[in-house]
Amino acid sequence: MIMKSIKELKLVDVKIVIFGAGDFGSCAYLYCSRAFPQTYISFCDNNKDRQSERIQGCEIISPKKAVCLYPKAAYVLASADYAEEMYIQLSQMGILDEQIFLFAKEECYHLLTLDEMWEINKKGYEQLTHRTLDKRKLNTYTEKMQYSKIYDADGLRTRLTDKYRVKEWVKEKIGEEYVVPLLGVYKNADEIDFDKLPEKFVLKANHGCGMNYIVKDKEKEDITLLREELQKCLEYHYMDLSFELQYREIQPCIIAEKYIEEFHKESYDYKFFCFDGKVQMIMIVKNIEQEDAARCFYDADFHFVPCELDDGVRMPEVPFKKPASLEKMVEIAEQLSEGMDQVRVDLYAPGENIYFGEMTFTSWGGNVNITPAEIDYQLGSYWRLGDIR
Template identity: 40%
Template sequence: MNYKKIIKSKELRFKILSWLEFIPDKVMVRLQYWIKTGKILNLKHPKRFNEKIQWYKLFYRDPLMTKCADKYRVREYVASKGYEEILIPLCGAYDCAEEIDFDKLPDEFVLKTTNGSHTNIICRNKKKLNIRDTVNTLNSWLKQKSVKLGREWAYYNIEPKIVCEQFLKDSQDVNSELKDYKFLCFDGEVKYIWVDVNRSTNHKRNFYDVSWNYLEVESDVPSYGDNIEKPEGLKKMLEIAQRLSEEFPHVRVDLYWVNNKVYFGELTFYLLSGYESFYPDNFDYVLGREFNLPEVKTKV
């Protein structure tokens, strides 16, 4: 079922989800899984990666996940692991958009909220930024804290804030978008890597193993083809991803390689909310075999 064609407005979809917050998580997760994948969710004996993500949402509740899902507080976690140097320089943190003094910000920066996904504003020229629209957008994102969306537990208790980070750019090609390296980690080991390119223009995605062998795998985003060079910093990024993931049964560690330096992006526990389609479909099972569900179902 292509629900996005039926309800084209993202805002309306969010409203509907907010109206349905009273439905228990376990019921809503089963319903959303069926709507978004067309499959019946198996929680008793999950085998697919997507099924295990749903189990993860419902039964594994470690407070450290909430801290690390928070785009501001995760910085403390990264520093505690000895990697403060990979944090993108912070321009400021705010409780509401009215606190931002845009006159003091650099010409290029990134604004994001701590409590959401895809809630980023990239400014490459402050003179062209519509400040009123920016303030309204940021405040509307902050108010989304009560909407459970995909029933992703780790995000439930994040204190909504706005963070402003330095804008990263490649000195060799200042106009190009950065490649986003995402490391799929299980029990502290990196098993697969995906790379997103041209996120805002012609989004493509490649999958690799840890030796940078290209995999004939696609998701809802088409492949870029086997023509992305192995980054010089791959070994360092693998080391960092392994260290940052060692506390969790599964997490995706997002990193950048810019100007011969590693930068931290974020930690993601519920990969694409557990509704991603893989081609071939068997890759869903391949990832599922790597995901060993913990014996202890809850830590709270």
């Protein structure tokens, strides 16, 4: 079943009924009230306990009453889990397909103030961690991340988060030899001339995470499918995932990079948690894109720190060995993080080389449970946030 997005809603003397009076419905109201400020808005909900309440001064009635009172209205489905059931319910009561629109929370994000983003994000963090989040009492790393990702985004963070634009900055800071060679830059997937690319290469979108495609044999690749997947990446707004605002102003593009043979045989990612230009914790991830991925944490002196996250990546029984180039990687990480209150610098060290990976200002979006919790507090103790707004 394919439902129309609320982006397709064009009103001409039509009322709006938001179906769903929970948190999702409140977000839908924000969108509708700002996108259509002159339009009458009502709510309907199947929960009888809510039908005597009001949201933003708007009445909450039963779906049956809504259809009776507003048979020509535009109905906005505000539920992540029950949209299909709502659609069927309205259809059975005579509401036409062209009157029903699906709302997704991210549709309203570009209309929100920073404080409104904070309130929505706060609820999600509290549901995940079962801890109260108070803007004036931020102690842990993940708590401070919730604040920083919304209120501290600026032009420099945006530039350094952009996987294309950061390359030039890194060249200026530490030298071109640490940057994976660039093979091409494309505004859309149709621009990619695969005939000009080598047999092996890597394609990635510059404006998010997890949008990488490793091509080991161009002749065996389904180019049509690859173009489709890359175009989907370009159309995806990564900021909508968890309010990581440094992604908001990045101009999406696709970059092609050289395939580093040594790295892809057995890959290790070295991730340095830096605070005020100093490495305080190190994370090593083995085979990050594979099912057997494993991860270890270490302190700044490379003492193993037992620590796990709730994202499914295991901690190996035997910690990883200290890499031969660790001291040089720490030096590079501290050079790149100089003058920044907090950033994670990701590096690779295939063979005898060191390559820059990325600058990560919002590790996991801050939406993760760290076990033991003391590590979350420890990392938070290193982070000196500025004045809280």
